[in-house]
Amino acid sequence: MRRRATIPKAALFPMAVMLSLVGSGVALTGMGSQRFPHERHADLFPTCLGCHAGVPDGDSATVYSVSPSFCAGCHDGSVQPEVDWSGPTAVASNLVFTHTEHPPLDCAVCHRTPGGEPMQIQRAESSICLTCHAPNAEEHQATGVPCAKCHTPVAEARTLSIERVAGFPQPTDHGAEDFIAVHGGLSEVDFARCSMCHAQESCSRCHLNADRVATIRDLPTDERVAQLAAGRSGVWPEPASHETADWLSQHGGLAMESIQSCANCHAEESCASCHGEATPQIARGLSRRPPAGPQGVLVAAARPPGHTPSFVTEHATAAGVGLPNCTSCHLQSFCSDCHTGPATPRFSRADASGFHPANFVTRHSAEAYASQTECTACHSTEAFCRDCHLQVGIGQRGNTTGGAYHDAQSIWLLAHGRAARQGLEECAACHDQTSCLRCHSAKFGLRINPHGSAFEPDRLQERSTMSCAICHFPGQLDPP
């Protein structure tokens, strides 16, 4: 029975690469095939040139001077088992290395396995190239390694498949946290290095201003890179400068200095998100956002400089006069979210705690008395404040408790008048009107006059006789 020798598939690729490195002298084309078991044939073929006669002369026809039929001389099924080795085939490559143009070296320098026997061979490792071409380089793809010595830019390696391009290894420094921040500068220092793997489409995936950046413009376009970039979202990490506390007030000046540094990530529409129709002229240095493709950083309306932390309680005037401006960023329901009583949390903000500080319900009395903000701007005194106070037991309808609650004053009755004049809103948050009428009605009880010296009864009577009638009989009122 004839034995058929097989070659492990795992060995095919290294073999192909090795053969491609051995090279045919054609820039973009190497040779690949099933791996040839050099070691087993070491005694039969003791020299390299026996099979690779064309290497020194760059004769592509004789780089592989043996053929499968030559093998069959021995592997005929009787002397040796038949083999299905088919010999080398062309493999696309982005290598420009040729044996003829390279200073002559002994084959073993590049192809013998370190410490191995003469015919224990391997593909020529890139580290061997670096020994002479970049002796100080830490790795094959490091900055400063003269890539073009051995490789062509990807756009010129037309025979490479899209899969091969997609499989290009990523240099170590590309994974660094700050790489995106520094990659522009690196591209100016070592543009050739970028061009080995990248085309214009690699950059325009993120750079809205790709057509205005010289280093990007100098890159060729490439259909394969375009396909790989299509559909991938851009990456726009926030620069450290944007996180500084004074960024909002500083960004205009920096934009004036170098609008193109903004243009990498921002479109003109980014400025309009906050500035609206008043977008500064300098913004015209930015690209317009394209209808499709990279959109750049979508700027949510940033908090304007005037919106200081206290603005939440001091925005009344701005809102009163500035509604057209307010609506540049806010929907009208933004106002009603807070101003319609117990607020719902703001789902769209990174702080859902709402208007009041946490647990305000247990510590709101001082703010209420101080009237720093008007409780009544959002809450009904009668149906919110008083209702809750009644439920809790602080509030009281009708008859008073003789000052039992306000126990800090020895005789609350003597103190309450001044307190009430200074904080009547707070009184009304617990007491309804009948609480006062026991003493202050002109119809019954103690009939104590609650009106101050500046009170003008006629003016009130003109506007609301009905409120006068709560305490006065009609006969007690003068005709208005």
Next chain:
Amino acid sequence: MNFCWRGLVTAVIALSLGSSALAGQGFRAEVGVWGSSLELQGLVRDSLPDDEVAGDGLRRRLADGTVVTCSPGDFCRWFRTEGEESITILNQDLKVAAWAGAAIPGLAAHVHLRGRFGTDDFWPRSSQDVDLLTGYLSYDRAGFGVRAGRLDRIDGLGYRNFDGASVAWHGLRAVRLEAYGGWSLAPNLNAPRSGSLLSTADVFAPDDRGFIFGFRAGGRVGSILSGDVLYQREIRTDRLALYTERLALDARALLGRVTAEVAAEYDLSFENFNEARIRLSTPIAGGLEVSLQGRHHTPFFELWTIWGAFSPVGFNEGRAALLWAVPGTRVSLEAGGAYRQYEETDAGAEFVDIKDYGWRAHAGAHWTGGGWYVDGNYRAETGFGAVRYGGDAVIGKRFGSGAYIALRGSATQTFGEFRLGEQVVSGGGLEGAWQFGDLSLVGGAALYRISFENRPAADDWTQARLHGGISYRFGSETSGRARTGGER
């Protein structure tokens, strides 16, 4: 269930009229549910017969030190705490905006509906209640705009809503005129004054709904000056009495780097300024911004109450604040203070010790970096009625837009309300939010310890709080711009 049928009908009619034109044109909606559970401590009045309390006089002490107020021959009374009441609030919001697009440019419909279906009615309006906050059609063209339905307004008199219509003209870009009118609603209740919400809260609540009408004129001088004047009157529908009659003035000017704001609210019924305010703010240098404010405030009361006739007095206040965004760092600092002096009350006994002034101060710091943020602030607030000292701190981490997790803590000491003793609230909790596309989640939990000093009749207790919510936005956009619930 409390529901304003007239408002709903108005909105439904408005939306129905619009819906035929709006079909297929575009809408944006947000539905959200928000719940909160917390505990509050109840307070009850207790008493003993006068002769069972040692001592004499109107003010005595029980054996445990509790101060009681006695009526000779009657009872001695005091307030003590009584257990904790659990509250569950559950609100549901539906916001819809629909627009006709190119079919009828400028036509849109808006609805904001809020359901309140808590499991307990301890918290105000936490059970079985549906509010129509807004529901109107709007038609905006270059030069003018018309709205009809349940409208809300934001102007110099604050925020309020009503059922009716408004017409705005801004044919000249620098000038804006607006008139509005309709049936008025009670402030912050989304219901008429004659509705059950007020009538159950006050025996003298109005029995008649009321009309509202107002006129507003505003103008701009470039980006230098803008101003707004408003007159508004609310009157019973039977015209027997006014509810309110007010004027408002707001102006804002940019004078170089200085922003000047002037605001006034004037009550024509009592002829006094409820609010008169001037504020100047300006960046100085090196990230420092200062603002100074002078303010007069007198409380405003509607004419259906007797409170205005009790001659409440106002106060005058000066306020200063500094904000420093430390250049080149991620730190901002703020500090400020205010002092207010009340007007003469001409009431109460001379010897009574009630302050006629108040002051407050605050300081805070904020740091952010790499998505982390740290906030801390301290506030002191003293006045004639209550005093508070305390601080809050938070450390959090943001994960992109709309997502964060934060740890909060606070400690507050309060005393006042003319009561003996003090209360200390300290505790904190964890909260967070997350966004999955148009779905947003928020939630948090916290524990607080509430303890009392020199208040023997009050028991220390621990308050547990939980809150959570979910909202979902759907529909289309009016343009390529992304709009969220409140901010774009």
